[in-house]
Amino acid sequence: MPFCSHCQKPLQSTLWCGACQQLQSSGLQTDYFSVFGLPPRYDVDLKSLERSYHELAAELHPDFFATATVAERRLSEGLSARLNQAWQTLQNSTARAQYLMGVWKSKTPTHERDLPTGFLQEMFALQEELEELLEAKDQQALATKHADFLQRLNDLQHNYQQQLIELKENTPDTTFCKQIQQQLNAERYLLRLLERCSSTSSETDL
Amino acid sequence: MAYSEKVIDHYNEPRNVGSFAKSDDQVGTGLVGAPECGDVMKLQIKVENEKIVDAKFKTFGCGSAIASSSLATEWVKGKTLDEALAIQNTEIVEELSLPPVKIHCSVLAEDAIKAAIQDYRKRQETSSESTASA
Numbered sequence: 001m002p003f004c005s006h007c008q009k010p011l012q013s014t015l016w017c018g019a020c021q022q023l024q025s026s027g028l029q030t031d032y033f034s035v036f037g038l039p040p041r042y043d044v045d046l047k048s049l050e051r052s053y054h055e056l057a058a059e060l061h062p063d064f065f066a067t068a069t070v071a072e073r074r075l076s077e078g079l080s081a082r083l084n085q086a087w088q089t090l091q092n093s094t095a096r097a098q099y100l101m102g103v104w105k106s107k108t109p110t111h112e113r114d115l116p117t118g119f120l121q122e123m124f125a126l127q128e129e130l131e132e133l134l135e136a137k138d139q140q141a142l143a144t145k146h147a148d149f150l151q152r153l154n155d156l157q158h159n160y161q162q163q164l165i166e167l168k169e170n171t172p173d174t175t176f177c178k179q180i181q182q183q184l185n186a187e188r189y190l191l192r193l194l195e196r197c198s199s200t201s202s203e204t205d206l
Numbered sequence: 207m208a209y210s211e212k213v214i215d216h217y218n219e220p221r222n223v224g225s226f227a228k229s230d231d232q233v234g235t236g237l238v239g240a241p242e243c244g245d246v247m248k249l250q251i252k253v254e255n256e257k258i259v260d261a262k263f264k265t266f267g268c269g270s271a272i273a274s275s276s277l278a279t280e281w282v283k284g285k286t287l288d289e290a291l292a293i294q295n296t297e298i299v300e301e302l303s304l305p306p307v308k309i310h311c312s313v314l315a316e317d318a319i320k321a322a323i324q325d326y327r328k329r330q331e332t333s334s335e336s337t338a339s340a
Contacts, residue, residue, distance in 0.1 A: 113241055120239045124246050127266040185241035192244030196266075 002026070002034065012037040013052070015079045016059050023060070023075045031103055032086035040103045042164035044090060053087045093157070097164060098184055104177055114182050115189075123189045130196055146197040153190045156183055209269060210303035216273035221280050224262045226250045231333055234326025236318040242310050245271045249318035251282060251290075253326055258282045258290055263318070270308040274298050274315035287323050 001010050004017035005024055012018055014034045015027035033040045036052045060083060065076040089095045133141050160183040167176070209217075225248065226233045236249045245267030252260040261279035265272045277298055282290040298304070298312035 113239075115239065115241075120237055120246060123239065123244075124237060124248060124266070127246060128264075131266075188241050188244040189239065189246070190244075192266075 002030070013056055015056060015083060021059075023072065023079055025075055028075075028078050028082055032089050032099060033103075035083060035086040036090070040100060040170070042097065042100060042161070042167065044096065046091060049087075049090060053083065053091075056083055093161060094184070094187065097160060097180065100164070101177065101181055101184065104171055112181065113185065114178060115185050116182050119186055119189070123193070126193055127196070130193065134196070134199075142197050146194065149190055149194045149197065153187065153194065156187055156190065159183065212277075212302050213269055213273040213304070216276040216302070217269040220263075220272055220276040222260075222262050222276065222283075223264060225264060226252055226260075226262055231329060234322040234324070234329065236321030236323075236325060238314055238317045238321055240267070240271070240310050240314050243267065245311070245314065247271060247275050247314050247318050249275055249278060249315070249322050251319075251322045251326060253287065256288075257286050258284065267314075268308070268311065270302070270304055270311040271314060273302055274304070274311045275318060277301060278315040278319055282319055287326070290319055291323055293319055 002014050002024075003009065004011055004020060004022060005026065006022040007017060007020040009017065009019040011024065013027070013036060014030040015024055016022070017024060027035065031040060036049060036056075038044065038049075057080065060076050060080045062073060062076045062080060065073045068076075089099050130142075130145065133145065160180050163176075163180065226235075228235050228250075230252075232252050232254065234251045234253065237246070238249075239246045245265065247263065247265040247267065249263045250261065251258045261282050263275040263279050265275045278293070281293060293316060295309070295312040295316040298315055299309055302312070304312055
């Protein structure tokens with residue numbers, strides 16, 4: 001457990017000491033979970049996370065450091081930015097999973113570009129199919145594809161979220177990390193297919 | 207974001223779009239993807255006497271990914287396999303003036319060239335093995 005650099009009492013958040021009201025410069029480097037005093041786990045109570053976010057945001061706000069030293073004002077800006085990044089990341093279910101993979105990376109090798117066997121071939125084939133449907137402007141077939149992909153995306157997200165929630169260890173083994181990373185990678189490709197279905201033309205963005 | 211004229215040129219008029227028959231022994235196929243954005247790229251080479259005589263690509267992705275792979279097919283043509291293996295993504299970045307956020311597109315193109323050559327070489331090994339065992 002981290003301790004306050006001023007009063008040495010245990011810290012709830014690594015950004016700020018509730019006991020002596022001091023900013024913690026070490027908070028600029030600590031992980032996003034400990035910013036909220038949480039262990040690095042996927043299942044997060046979003047309501048209490050949001051509450052902590054607002055409370056901390058109020059304590060750290062640079063407006064309250066207008067008359068403080070330059071160093072303290074800078075620190076409050078830095079810590080506020082850190083808090084915002086932590087909140088943005090942890091409140092999003094996909095970003096939170098990706099962030100956890102990063103936390104585990106130091107302990108277990110990751111498989112950054114890994115995909116399930118044959119997945120890329122399948123994505124390429126599906127993209128080719130979509131291209132034909134887009135050219136033919138077959139709205140009905142596109143809507144069916146869109147529904148299929150959405151279902152598949154939901155199943156995929158549900159599956160890895162479940163795996164992460166049920167995880168018992170603090171640092172999972174390589175096989176587990178590989179499984180999660182593969183699904184997170186696959187998610188991007190599915191999102192891409194979905195985007196393409198709903199685009200009205202076959203034009204891609206530069 | 208502003209794109210270089212070269213990217214726009216390749217995007218509007220991509221060179222060497224299409225595909226060769228995968229089963230052709232002279233052909234090597236590289237299929238790669240970028241998990242960062244979900245782009246997929248297929249690059250194929252046709253080889254005669256260790257020299258790339260033709261190349262085709264098909265990319266589902268952003269303009270920079272299309273331009274990178276289009277340029278890659280232009281560059282590998284006429285090169286030996288070893289010369290093509292030496293192509294670096296940084297050369298593609300420079301030629302197309304890709305911004306930092308699009309560097310992964312050039313990496314994808316380099317990976318596609320390498321994957322195609324690897325696939326070609328693997329096919330040569332297996333076909334010579336099967337000839338030897340026949």
